[in-house]
Amino acid sequence: MQVPATFGYELAPDLAGALALLARHGPDARPIAGGHSLLPMMKLRLAEPTVLVDINGLTELGGITVDGDAIRFGAMVRHAEVLDSAVVAEHLPILRDAERVIADPLVRNRGTVGGSLCQADPSEDLSAAFSALGATVVITSRDGERTVPVREFHRGPYETAVAHDELVTAVRVPIRPATGSAYEKVERRTGDWAVAAAGAVVSLDGHTVVRAGIGLAAVGAEHFVAAEAEEALRGAPATAESFAEAGRIAAEHCRPTADQRGPVDYKRHLVGVLVARTCHRAAARARGEV
Amino acid sequence: MEITVTVNGREVTRDVEPRLLLTHFLRDHLRLTGTHWGCDTTTCGACTVRLDGVPVKSCTVLAVMADGARVDTVEGLAAGMAETDLDPVQQGFVACHGLQCGFCTPGMLMTTRALLDRDPDPSPATIREAISGQICRCTGYENIVRAVRWAAEAEQQAATTTEVAR
Numbered sequence: 001m002q003v004p005a006t007f008g009y010e011l012a013p014d015l016a017g018a019l020a021l022l023a024r025h026g027p028d029a030r031p032i033a034g035g036h037s038l039l040p041m042m043k044l045r046l047a048e049p050t051v052l053v054d055i056n057g058l059t060e061l062g063g064i065t066v067d068g069d070a071i072r073f074g075a076m077v078r079h080a081e082v083l084d085s086a087v088v089a090e091h092l093p094i095l096r097d098a099e100r101v102i103a104d105p106l107v108r109n110r111g112t113v114g115g116s117l118c119q120a121d122p123s124e125d126l127s128a129a130f131s132a133l134g135a136t137v138v139i140t141s142r143d144g145e146r147t148v149p150v151r152e153f154h155r156g157p158y159e160t161a162v163a164h165d166e167l168v169t170a171v172r173v174p175i176r177p178a179t180g181s182a183y184e185k186v187e188r189r190t191g192d193w194a195v196a197a198a199g200a201v202v203s204l205d206g207h208t209v210v211r212a213g214i215g216l217a218a219v220g221a222e223h224f225v226a227a228e229a230e231e232a233l234r235g236a237p238a239t240a241e242s243f244a245e246a247g248r249i250a251a252e253h254c255r256p257t258a259d260q261r262g263p264v265d266y267k268r269h270l271v272g273v274l275v276a277r278t279c280h281r282a283a284a285r286a287r288g289e290v
Numbered sequence: 291m292e293i294t295v296t297v298n299g300r301e302v303t304r305d306v307e308p309r310l311l312l313t314h315f316l317r318d319h320l321r322l323t324g325t326h327w328g329c330d331t332t333t334c335g336a337c338t339v340r341l342d343g344v345p346v347k348s349c350t351v352l353a354v355m356a357d358g359a360r361v362d363t364v365e366g367l368a369a370g371m372a373e374t375d376l377d378p379v380q381q382g383f384v385a386c387h388g389l390q391c392g393f394c395t396p397g398m399l400m401t402t403r404a405l406l407d408r409d410p411d412p413s414p415a416t417i418r419e420a421i422s423g424q425i426c427r428c429t430g431y432e433n434i435v436r437a438v439r440w441a442a443e444a445e446q447q448a449a450t451t452t453e454v455a456r
């Protein structure tokens with residue numbers, strides 16, 4: 001039986017209250033959102049926070065809303081809400097694709113957008129998808145709000161730009177014209193973490209790629225991004241050859257490690273195939289074909 | 291810490307440690323052992339209960355996080371003690387042989403009840419997706435899917451009959 005070490009529990013009444021509690025209890029306190037990464041770590045004693053500040057009551061951190069030319073995701077939005085969202089289905093199919101393959105429906109009922117980003121697990125699918133989308137993370141402290149591009153948010157495995165007395169309150173994703181997106185993942189069995197996964201966001205001007213965002217999960221890509229492949233696609237024709245080349249470049253530059261999910265060459269192979277496929281589907285969606 | 295939870299419609303108040311998991315609150319403190327405890331790692335779904343209506347893996351929820359909430363377990367599914375009081379999903383599992391050892395069954399029942407509440411006519415693919423976070427070592431899932439279809443059809447028939455009677 002796995003039992004976490006003892007800790008104190010505080011239910012935060014609202015955002016200001018949560019920030020005050022985090023400040024009062026110091027660096028060994030932790031916010032708890034869905035708890036589906038934190039509690040398993042506490043059960044294994046890989047995390048031993050002295051106090052948990054429960055942010056599930058913070059209605060300010062809810063909702064998926066269109067906000068000008070961006071879509072705002074409250075940090076406490078659950079995976080299941082992302083999957084069910086009509087706004088997401090219309091504008092950000094990459095997130096719908098990703099959510100279909102993140103964990104299982106029961107985990108998705110609890111796990112949150114903010115928790116996923118803050119956990120900073122190198123295999124986290126939403127981190128890769130939001131990086132491909134060029135999202136911005138909104139971080140709030142008692143001094144006010146600051147924004148950090150998602151590509152600067154992750155400092156390394158399990159490390160983020162969030163200080164102990166701050167909270168991620170929202171993620172903002174720009175809505176771009178003539179843009180399509182897609183996500184694909186290879187896992188050993190339904191609901192498992194990725195062996196490798198890729199997401200692509202492609203903006204077109206006629207048949208030319210004007211902007212490409214490519215995110216990778218589980219293959220050691222810095223900031224979850226395939227920057228060299230993105231660069232190669234800018235200004236390229238939206239053809240199968242261009243996308244295959246982007247895949248080849250992404251496979252070359254990522255840094256997977258061998259583990260129980262597979263050897264390095266297999267993971268590189270997957271990156272090549274998944275990048276090409278998702279770029280292709282993203283371009284087709286940008287043209288309104290699927 | 292004192293918590294008050296509405297379990298299967300009945301309000302209970304207990305003093306618990308913050309580190310107590312909802313599974314153990316139900317099983318050890320309330321003696322509701324219908325909720326099973328399997329992998330302890332959020333994988334098998336044997337511990338699935340409904341938290342404010344939403345199916346969740348109770349081995350990965352703190353009991354204190356259910357303070358003020360409604361928790362429904364397999365013990366609350368049937369309306370009474372007679373066989374005809376069983377929830378249609380339970381009847382479906384009986385009729386279609388949806389279980390063998392029964393270890394996964396309470397979790398399967400809670401998830402599929404929640405599914406039918408949301409989608410009264412789910413396709414076999416939708417049912418498989420809904421239970422994809424739960425492991426059954428016996429049935430091969432085929433009969434579980436049949437059981438849920440059985441329940442869906444029984445409920446639709448009952449609804450039509452009520453409609454006609456009006």
Ligand SMILES: Cc1cc2nc3c(=O)[nH]c(=O)nc-3n(C[C@H](O)[C@H](O)[C@H](O)COP(=O)(O)OP(=O)(O)OC[C@H]3O[C@@H](n4cnc5c(N)ncnc54)[C@H](O)[C@@H]3O)c2cc1C
Pocket residue numbers: 030031032033034035036037038039040055075076101102103104107110111112113114115116117118119123124125126162166167168169191192193194331332333
């Ligand atoms: C069986 C299983 C399978 C899974 N499979 C996948 C998968 O395939 N792909 C995938 O991407 N993920 C997967 N996950 C992870 C899942 O998506 C988690 O729910 C998610 O990573 C964490 O979200 P949470 O809300 O549960 O965070 P929590 O566990 O509550 O928190 C995680 C961390 O973030 C911090 N935190 C949470 N919210 C905030 C906030 N607003 N501001 C600052 N810090 C915060 C916490 O203090 C903690 O350190 C899986 C999880 C499980 C249990």
Ligand code: FES
Pocket residue numbers: 326327328329330331332333334335336337338347348349350
């Ligand atoms: S005991 Fe909770 S998922 Fe297995």
Ligand code: FES
Pocket residue numbers: 388389390391392393394395425426427428429
């Ligand atoms: S009936 Fe035995 S595990 Fe499902």
